[in-house]
Amino acid sequence: MTSMLTPEQRQYAKEFRAFADEAVAPHADAWHRAQRTPPQAVRALADQGLLGLPVPTAYGGGGCDAVTLGLLAGELGRACSSLRSLLTVHTMVAHAVNRWGPRPLKETWLPRLARGESIGALAVSEPETGSDAAAVTTRITRDGDGNWRIDGHKKWITYGETADVFLVVGRSAEGPTALLVERDTPGLRTELIEDMIGIRASMTANVYFENVRVPAAHLLARPGLGVSHVSGAALDLGRYTVGWGCVGILDACLDAAADYAGRRVQFGSPIKEHQLVRRMISTMYADAQAARLLCLEAGRLRDAGDPGALAAASTAKYFAATAAGRAAADAVQIHGANGCGPDYPVQRYLGDSRVMEVIEGSTQLHQVGLAEYAFQERAPRRQR
Ligand SMILES: Cc1cc2nc3c(=O)[nH]c(=O)nc-3n(C[C@H](O)[C@H](O)[C@H](O)COP(=O)(O)OP(=O)(O)OC[C@H]3O[C@@H](n4cnc5c(N)ncnc54)[C@H](O)[C@@H]3O)c2cc1C
Known part of the structure; x- marks a missing residue:
C-alpha cells in the first residue's frame, strides 16, 4: 500500500516506524503495568516535532497533511495505544484552537502546543453525559467583569492528570460553549482514574471545576456552538x-x-x-x-x-x-x-x-x- 503514498509520506512513514520501534514499543508493556506514561516519553515525541506535526507552519508546527498524521497515529497505535491517544487528544485541541480560536489565543497557544511545551486535553464527557455531548451540564456563566466562570465535573479525560490546558465544553445561557482553560487556574482539580480496561497508561482523569474564572478571550467560536x-x-x-x-x-x-x-x-x-x-x-x-x-x-x-x-x-x-x-x-x-x-x-x-x-x-x-x-x-x- 506504500504505492498510494507520495515519496515524502513514504519517508515520514519510515521515520515514524523507526521512532515507534526504538522509543515506544520496548516500553509500552511497562507503562501499561505502571498505568503511567513517563514525562520523558512525551518529551521524546515533542522533541521529534511529532506533537506539532499537523499544526500550521505559521504557528511553528509541521503543517503536515492528514495522511501523514494518520501514518503517525498508525505507527504509535501499533506500539502503544496510550501514547497514540495523547497524539489524538493533543491534536484535537490544537485543531479546535486553530479553527475556532480568536487570533491572540492562537498566537499564544498554538506555538506552545506545536512544541509540545503544553499538552492539551479535551474535556467534554461528564458522569451523566457521554454520547449525547450536547447535553453537557457543566455550568458556564459570565462573572461581573465579563469573564467566564465554570462549575462542574468532567470525567474520563485522557491525560487529564497531566495536561497543561483543557478544551472544556460546558453549558452557558446560549447552549454548549467551549473555553480554553489552563491547568493552574484556581478551582481546577484533577483526580486520576486507575484500573481502566485499556489504554491504561493514558492517565485518564476526573476534572473538577469549582468557581473557575477564565478570561473572556479564551472563548472558542460563539457561545452555543461548543458542540x-x-x-x-x-x-x-x-x-x-x-x-x-x-x-x-x-x-x-x-x-x-x-x-x-x-x-x-x-x-x-x-x-x-x-x-x-x-x-x-x-x-x-x-x-x-x-x-x-x-x-x-x-x-x-x-x-x-x-x-x-x-x-x-x-x-x-x-x-x-x-x-x-x-x-x-x-x-x-x-x-x-x-x-x-x-x-x-x-x-x-x-x-x-x-x-x-x-x-x-x-x-x-x-x-x-x-x-x-x-x-x-x-x-x-x-x-x-
Ligand atoms: C479510555 C477512555 C478515554 C476517554 N477520553 C475522553 C476524553 O479525553 N475526553 C472526553 O470528553 N471523553 C472521553 N471519554 C469518554 C467517551 O467520549 C465516552 O465514553 C463516549 O462518548 C461514550 O459515552 P458513555 O461512555 O457515557 O456511553 P453512553 O453514551 O452512556 O452509551 C452507553 C451505551 O449505549 C449506546 N448508545 C448510546 N446512545 C445510543 C444511540 N443513540 N443508539 C444506539 N446506541 C446508543 C452506546 O453505544 C454504548 O454502548 C473517554 C472514555 C474512555 C473509556
Whole structure:
C-alpha cells in the first residue's frame, strides 16, 4: 500500500516506524503495568516535532497533511495505544484552537502546543453525559467583569492528570460553549482514574471545576456552538486518528499472532499449520488491509477538502475499531494461556481494542450515522 503514498509520506512513514520501534514499543508493556506514561516519553515525541506535526507552519508546527498524521497515529497505535491517544487528544485541541480560536489565543497557544511545551486535553464527557455531548451540564456563566466562570465535573479525560490546558465544553445561557482553560487556574482539580480496561497508561482523569474564572478571550467560536462546531470539528479529527490507531492495533496483533503461531508446536507441528489457526490469521490480515485502505481514503478526502471526508472518517473508524476488536480476541486465542497471562502484549491489545469501540463515537453511534449516510446516498430519491 506504500504505492498510494507520495515519496515524502513514504519517508515520514519510515521515520515514524523507526521512532515507534526504538522509543515506544520496548516500553509500552511497562507503562501499561505502571498505568503511567513517563514525562520523558512525551518529551521524546515533542522533541521529534511529532506533537506539532499537523499544526500550521505559521504557528511553528509541521503543517503536515492528514495522511501523514494518520501514518503517525498508525505507527504509535501499533506500539502503544496510550501514547497514540495523547497524539489524538493533543491534536484535537490544537485543531479546535486553530479553527475556532480568536487570533491572540492562537498566537499564544498554538506555538506552545506545536512544541509540545503544553499538552492539551479535551474535556467534554461528564458522569451523566457521554454520547449525547450536547447535553453537557457543566455550568458556564459570565462573572461581573465579563469573564467566564465554570462549575462542574468532567470525567474520563485522557491525560487529564497531566495536561497543561483543557478544551472544556460546558453549558452557558446560549447552549454548549467551549473555553480554553489552563491547568493552574484556581478551582481546577484533577483526580486520576486507575484500573481502566485499556489504554491504561493514558492517565485518564476526573476534572473538577469549582468557581473557575477564565478570561473572556479564551472563548472558542460563539457561545452555543461548543458542540456543533468546536468539539464536533475536534471529534472528526479524533475519530480519524483513532481509526488509524486501530490499524496499528491490527498490525500489532498480526505481528504477534503470526510470530507465535510459527513457533508454538502442538500435535507435532507449529500451530500455524492448523487450518483453524490460519483462518484467524487470514481474517486479521484482510481486516488490517481493509482498515488501512479505509483510513487512507478518509485522509485523502480530508486533504482534498471533500465533503465526503466526514462519512469516510466515520466508516474508517467504525470498521477499524470493530476489526481491531476481532483481531485482538483472536490474537489472545492463538496465544492460548500465554495470551491470558502477563508475558505477551496481546492481553494489552485486547483491553485497548475494547476502548476503541467506545471512544470518538461508539460503534453503535457510528452504525446509526452510517445507516443515515447509506439512506441519503443509496435510497431512491422518491423514498427520502
Ligand atoms: C479510555 C477512555 C478515554 C476517554 N477520553 C475522553 C476524553 O479525553 N475526553 C472526553 O470528553 N471523553 C472521553 N471519554 C469518554 C467517551 O467520549 C465516552 O465514553 C463516549 O462518548 C461514550 O459515552 P458513555 O461512555 O457515557 O456511553 P453512553 O453514551 O452512556 O452509551 C452507553 C451505551 O449505549 C449506546 N448508545 C448510546 N446512545 C445510543 C444511540 N443513540 N443508539 C444506539 N446506541 C446508543 C452506546 O453505544 C454504548 O454502548 C473517554 C472514555 C474512555 C473509556
